[in-house]
Amino acid sequence: MEIAARAVRIESGRSFLFSFEKMALRDAVREEAGAKIFAEGLFDLLHGGAPLAARFERWCAAVESLPRKQTRVLTWPLVTVFGFIAQPKLHVFLKPNTTREAARVLGLPFEYASRPNWSTYAGYLWLAGKVRAGIRDMRPRDMIDLQSFLWVQGSDEYR
Numbered sequence: 001m002e003i004a005a006r007a008v009r010i011e012s013g014r015s016f017l018f019s020f021e022k023m024a025l026r027d028a029v030r031e032e033a034g035a036k037i038f039a040e041g042l043f044d045l046l047h048g049g050a051p052l053a054a055r056f057e058r059w060c061a062a063v064e065s066l067p068r069k070q071t072r073v074l075t076w077p078l079v080t081v082f083g084f085i086a087q088p089k090l091h092v093f094l095k096p097n098t099t100r101e102a103a104r105v106l107g108l109p110f111e112y113a114s115r116p117n118w119s120t121y122a123g124y125l126w127l128a129g130k131v132r133a134g135i136r137d138m139r140p141r142d143m144i145d146l147q148s149f150l151w152v153q154g155s156d157e158y159r
Contacts, residue, residue, distance in 0.1 A: 004035035007042060007082055016081045016093060024073045028066035037062050046086055053118045059083075060116045079116045084143060092128050092143040094121070095151070102154030103127055106134075 008026055011017060017025070029035040041062025048055045064074045076094040083091030096112060103110035110127050113120045128146045140146050152158045 001029070001032055001035040003039035003042075004029035007038070010085060011081055014085070016084075017077050020071050021073075021075055021078050024068070024071045025066075025078060027069045028073050031067065034067045037066055042082055045083055052090075053122065056118050056121055060118075063116075074116055076114075076116055076120075080121070084147070088142040088144045090143070092124055093147050094124055098151055098154040099124065099127075100154070102150040105153050106131070 008022075008029060011025075012022060029038045041059050044050075044062075045055050045059040048058075050058075060074065060079055063079050066073045076096050080091065080094045084093035096114070100110060100112055108127055108130055109123075111120065111123050128143060128150075131146050131149060132140055135146075135149060138145075138149075140149070
């Protein structure tokens with residue numbers, strides 16, 4: 001339970017997830033069974049030996065199988081935030097509406113499905129690679145820089 005509790009604490013100090021996602025996750029890992037599913041799934045995502053596609057699909061399945069009280073736990077922000085925090089050179093954080101708008105503004109394709117899946121995530125990694133190439137003169141260090149750039153492009157905050 002300690003691993004899941006630490007992961008939740010690490011994320012809680014940031015503003016990545018909506019409050020309903022934070023609550024759903026806390027509820028899901030409160031009991032030992034949910035905490036075990038979460039911790040083992042996250043470890044596999046970050047350190048498993050299989051290709052990333054298989055690890056990501058297993059991570060989505062693990063998150064989907066977490067106990068659910070009121071709201072769903074399987075959301076794009078929730079399945080992408082922990083990889084993004086732990087391995088920002090490899091993983092990117094997906095906020096769907098902002099990302100889709102950023103892709104539109106930049107004229108880049110982004111095939112999106114609301115249910116987390118490898119195909120959409122692979123497309124997002126491809127999009128991030130295109131953005132990296134397009135802004136290489138700005139020297140983006142990792143996916144944090146790329147996601148921040150996309151956020152500014154797609155958010156209403158910066159119109």
